Amino acid sequence: MSHSSCIVLLRNELRLSDHPALLHAAKNSAVIPLFILDDKIKLGGASLWWLHHSLKALGDDFAKHGIKLILRRGDTEKIIEEIQKATNAKAIYCTRNYTKHDARLENKLHAKYQNTEIEFRRFGGNLLIEPEKISNKQGTPFQVFTPFFKALQQSDNIRTPIVKPEKIIPFSGDIKTDNLENWELLPTKPNWAKGFAEWEIGEASAFKKLEKFLDSKINIYAEGRDFPSLAATSLLSPHLRFGEISPAQIWEMVKLKCLGHPTDNCQKFLSELAWREFCYHLLLHYPDMATKSIKQQFSAIEWDNNPNQISSWQKGQTGFPIIDAGMRELWQTGYMHNRVRMIVASFLVKDLLIDWQYGEQWFWDCLLDADFANNPASWQWVAGCGMDAAPYFRIFNPTTQSQKFDHDGKYIRHWLPELAKLPNKYIHEPSTAPKEILSDAGIIMGQTYPFPIINHKAAREKTLFAYGKIKGAE
Numbered sequence: 152m153s154h155s156s157c158i159v160l161l162r163n164e165l166r167l168s169d170h171p172a173l174l175h176a177a178k179n180s181a182v183i184p185l186f187i188l189d190d191k192i193k194l195g196g197a198s199l200w201w202l203h204h205s206l207k208a209l210g211d212d213f214a215k216h217g218i219k220l221i222l223r224r225g226d227t228e229k230i231i232e233e234i235q236k237a238t239n240a241k242a243i244y245c246t247r248n249y250t251k252h253d254a255r256l257e258n259k260l261h262a263k264y265q266n267t268e269i270e271f272r273r274f275g276g277n278l279l280i281e282p283e284k285i286s287n288k289q290g291t292p293f294q295v296f297t298p299f300f301k302a303l304q305q306s307d308n309i310r311t312p313i314v315k316p317e318k319i320i321p322f323s324g325d326i327k328t329d330n331l332e333n334w335e336l337l338p339t340k341p342n343w344a345k346g347f348a349e350w351e352i353g354e355a356s357a358f359k360k361l362e363k364f365l366d367s368k369i370n371i372y373a374e375g376r377d378f379p380s381l382a383a384t385s386l387l388s389p390h391l392r393f394g395e396i397s398p399a400q401i402w403e404m405v406k407l408k409c410l411g412h413p414t415d416n417c418q419k420f421l422s423e424l425a426w427r428e429f430c431y432h433l434l435l436h437y438p439d440m441a442t443k444s445i446k447q448q449f450s451a452i453e454w455d456n457n458p459n460q461i462s463s464w465q466k467g468q469t470g471f472p473i474i475d476a477g478m479r480e481l482w483q484t485g486y487m488h489n490r491v492r493m494i495v496a497s498f499l500v501k502d503l504l505i506d507w508q509y510g511e512q513w514f515w516d517c518l519l520d521a522d523f524a525n526n527p528a529s530w531q532w533v534a535g536c537g538m539d540a541a542p543y544f545r546i547f548n549p550t551t552q553s554q555k556f557d558h559d560g561k562y563i564r565h566w567l568p569e570l571a572k573l574p575n576k577y578i579h580e581p582s583t584a585p586k587e588i589l590s591d592a593g594i595i596m597g598q599t600y601p602f603p604i605i606n607h608k609a610a611r612e613k614t615l616f617a618y619g620k621i622k623g624a625e
């Protein structure tokens with residue numbers, strides 16, 4: 152018997168389970184899973200690295216069902232049309248995505264295929280709840296996180312995850328596919344991604360990581376999550392970013408784990424997942440969030456944007472150990488701990504007075520979890536121009552943050568081996584150490600480790616003045 156076929160467009164849901172578009176397609180049709188690398192969407196270098204491995208893992212998972220994952224590069228709309236015509240597919244399914252570009256594409260496909268015999272259908276799957284299904288008492292979108300989280304928890308509309316299709320029928324004809332290696336997503340000359348090797352990628356690895364987190368780390372999450380050397384967080388962010396696991400799957404497994412004894416730890420973890428959700432809701436309402444301040448009055452700030460300071464920050468050579476450790480962790484592993492992300496971001500924007508967009512772009516290029524919503528929303532949060540953001544006058548002191556959250560300097564010593572021999576007393580501020588201590592630790596300030604590139608107190612005053620000049624900053 153020959154089946155009609157259905158194209159399943161894959162973008163940021165590189166998994167087989169909890170994939171409504173795939174499950175529905177598999178019910179009645181032969182499935183043509185299609186990933187298109189559309190160069191209109193500019194991904195950062197680290198994301199391309201992850202994408203390569205994630206597509207490889209997904210291709211292998213489909214192959215176990217006898218299905219070929221079709222890879223193509225070019226204009227999404229044109230390629231879908233070409234494959235639909237070549238295969239005579241009767242349906243095109245996708246999962247809803249939330250960037251401006253994706254929303255436009257989905258609307259275009261909807262308009263193109265409505266009133267034809269080809270069915271275009273869009274499913275949920277990438278969020279816990281569709282943005283239209285949650286609003287405040289006035290019926291408008293939430294602008295503050297706490298009531299959003301409360302409403303989310305009380306909502307009946309949180310998705311319940313679904314299983315993977317038991318059987319997927321392959322398309323019987325031949326469809327042209329690219330060779331993943333020819334896309335050259337991995338860096339070679341030089342291979343700056345050597346330090347990424349510890350990540351295990353793909354749907355099975357994402358579940359393994361979640362199980363490990365629930366077994367061993369969630370019990371210390373609420374407090375532990377702020378201390379980078381404890382590694383008490385889930386490290387699920389790149390898996391979520393590429394949809395190797397869905398937020399609904401995580402939400403359900405956390406709820407099951409905490410059944411009967413809802414602890415602060417579980418609640419805190421669910422609230423962080425809800426922050427992701429909140430960021431996506433913001434993205435839908437502020438589609439230019441990566442390039443424009445949500446609170447527009449902040450675009451009047453007179454930034455310094457000093458190129459030497461930007462470069463010192465990027466390279467982890469600012470003379471502030473906690474900043475330098477974070478920036479080197481990012482460069483070497485494609486990841487940075489959340490507490491340290493907040494400290495380095497505050498330092499860039501509020502100590503160096505550099506436009507948050509420079510930071511957003513650097514993170515976009517370097518993070519394996521560089522996310523369409525979380526990244527710009529978090530940068531705007533730190534800079535004070537986002538929704539429910541940190542007030543502009545809250546400026547982290549990098550040294551006291553370091554003393555508080557890396558008190559024994561374990562994290563700093565790991566990423567800055569040149570400071571490893573400094574006693575705890577000076578690890579957060581090497582430039583204050585007496586000469587003999589520096590000498591015993593093998594440090595020559597200005598040569599083996601830089602002097603601080605700014606004076607925090609003076610920088611703070613300057614920033615308060617720059618922010619204070621704009622109307623309505625508070």
Ligand SMILES: Cc1cc2nc3c(=O)[nH]c(=O)nc-3n(C[C@H](O)[C@H](O)[C@H](O)COP(=O)(O)OP(=O)(O)OC[C@H]3O[C@@H](n4cnc5c(N)ncnc54)[C@H](O)[C@@H]3O)c2cc1C
Nearest residue numbers: 384385386387388423424426427489492521522525526529
């Ligand atoms: C300046 C800055 C930039 C950031 N850029 C990104 C980014 O590009 N991609 C990204 O996924 N996160 C980003 N974050 C949020 C946060 O730092 C990461 O999600 C977190 O560190 C990922 O580690 P984890 O998976 O171990 O987190 P866990 O603590 O285990 O949290 C579980 C999941 O909840 C979500 N989450 C946690 N914290 C946040 C948060 N503050 N905002 C939104 N979602 C959150 C993530 O999806 C995360 O994987 C950024 C934060 C800052 C301050």
